[in-house]
Amino acid sequence: MSDRTLDDETSTTDRWLRSYYALRGAVSVLWVAAALTVGTMSPFVAGALLTIYPAWDAAANVIDARQNGGLRRNPTQAFNTVVSSVTAVGVAFALAASMNAVLGVFGVWAILSGLLQLGSAVRRWKSYGAQWAMILSGGQSALAGTFFIVQARMPMPPSITNVAGYAAVGAFYFLVSAVWLSVSQLRRKAA
Secondary structure, three states: OOOOHHHHHHHHHHHHHHHHHHHHHHHHHHHHHHHHHHHHOOHHHHHHHHHHHHHHHHHHHHHHHHOOOOOOOOOOHHHHHHHHHHHHHHHHHHOOOHHHHHHHHHHHHHHHHHHHHHHHHHHHHHHOHHHHHHHHHHHHHHHHHHHHHHHHHOOOOHHHHHHHHHHHHHHHHHHHHHHHHHHOOOHHHHH
16 A cells, blocks of 8 residues: 555545544534523423433444444444443433432443543554544543542432533533644644
8 A cells, every 4th residue: 555545544534533523522512502501491301412412422433433444443432332322221211210310320321431432542543643632531531420420329419410511521622632633634734
């Protein structure tokens, strides 16, 4: 394979990752806006949003893995798809119990999906670089999950706003990654 072919493949993947990270960030920003507005006024909307959030994560992992060789070549994303899908179902059931139960489910999910995101970012760093924000995001997600589990055991019932803060931080990291990949590509072109 020639250097030009490798450069073309890297450029295509860089473009994909930039677009993917920007999309993930934008969807998270929209989710946070919905959560902090209509989600705080309607328990039904809050429940739907809380179920949609991990379901979207599962779909996004499938879309990204397919673009990058499929789920078999991307085992962290394959497992994250399963974890996020199970979480969406778990949230739907936990909603019947309490918001404390929902936050506990989110806590376990945040830990697992964060560690899997961290693993995907470390793997990608070797080929594409500019993954430091995704590594930080994955690690911070795991820490937030632990905090969610502690909060879920508190007597004061949590609300969708507890998860909205988490989603806002995730949106920030996805958007930073999209910008960082753009800057990295511009630097490579200039060199």
